[in-house]
Amino acid sequence: MTHRIAIAGSSGRMGRTLIEAVLAADDCRLAAALDQPDSPALGQDAGAFLGQASGVAIGADVEAGLTQAQYLIDFTRPEGTLAHLLACRARGVKAVIGTTGFSEAQKAQIAEIARDIAIVMAPNMSVGVNVVLKLLDMAARALDQGYDIEIIEAHHRHKVDAPSGTALKMGEVVAAALGRDLKQCAVYGREGVTGERDPSTIGFATVRGGDIVGDHTVLFAGTGERIEITHKSSSRATYAQGSLRAVRFLAGRSTGLYGMDDVLGMA
Ligand SMILES: NC(=O)C1=CN([C@@H]2O[C@H](COP(=O)(O)OP(=O)(O)OC[C@H]3O[C@@H](n4cnc5c(N)ncnc54)[C@H](OP(=O)(O)O)[C@@H]3O)[C@@H](O)[C@H]2O)C=CC1
Ligand SMILES: O=C(O)C1=N[C@H](C(=O)O)C[C@H](O)C1
DSSP states (O other), rough: OOEEEESSSSHHHHHHHHHHHHHHOOOOEEEEEEETTTOOOTTSSSSGGTOOOOOOOOESOOHHHHHTTTEEEEEEHHHHHHHHHHHHHHOOOEEEEEOOOOOHHHHHHHHTTTTTTTEEOOOOHHHHHHHHHHHHHHHHHTOOOEEEEEEEEEETTTOOOOHHHHHHHHHHHHHHHOOOOOOHHHEEEEOOOSSSTTTTTTEEEEEEEOOOOOEEEEEEOOOSSSEEEEEEETTTTTHHHHHHHHHHHHTTOOEEEEOHHHTTOOO
16 A cells, blocks of 8 residues: 655655655655745755655645645644644545644644544654653652652754653653643743742753754652653654654544554554
8 A cells, every 4th residue: 555645844854854754665655745835945856855856846835735645744833734734634634743832722623623534643753752651651650759750851953842742741641640730730940049849840841952853851859769761862763754654554544633652552
């Protein structure tokens, strides 16, 4: 079976990584490569950055791009993803969403669109991070008394949202395991005279710099010991391969909102 895939944000860091992965996959075909209307890449072959002719020119017309596609993979920005999803719904195109930084209202809109088309959405498509999420659930349940929980993430200088979608997901998993609501217990950075640490909080710290692909650590700090669960990405290819696994998973679904735990059989 060949999966015909459109890529949104095709000149972005993830867009390019995804194009490379699609062109290399025997069971996938690049159906369209989309960019913003002011992109200097419009009209270029989508494989040009690889020195490869894909036969697909980068375009800005989403409706036209989706006519040839069964799936859209979207790693852009929340407002772009939502506009693309409306076009997907109109054409019955399934979607894999890697974009992070959605508001609660935007997430509700995506859930509503998923009543009509099948969508996989995850803040991190790597297998490793999704295994870590399971480890965190186990660790938080076992360390539910006497351990302060802090989530530290580091990303490249170009990242626009903080904390990362992955860090927030890690916080949600830990909070749920402890019967807490992350919205009530999250502390995002500290400055000045903060007072002693409230043990019911989950702290977040963000680092931005250079070309760091993505590092996440969850620290359980007790008295006399510390447990650190860390994941480090060294290549965006892991996110792209996870996205293609999500496409293959969607082949058998017509509607619904799924996560990478569903794709990986870990739900
Ligand atoms: N789920 C996962 O596994 C991962 C998720 N991500 C997330 O993916 C997203 C993209 O990351 P990254 O590739 O590094 O970002 P980049 O900035 O490199 O790429 C974003 C692309 O989207 C385009 N874009 C921006 N705004 C819009 C819009 N409103 N409509 C259409 N296209 C738009 C950009 O075009 P232009 O340059 O012209 O603005 C660019 O081509 C982020 O939210 C990031 O957090 C990243 C890695 C892994
Ligand atoms: O912007 C990135 O680069 C990444 N974003 C995702 C996030 O916000 O969690 C996933 C990964 O960490 C890389």
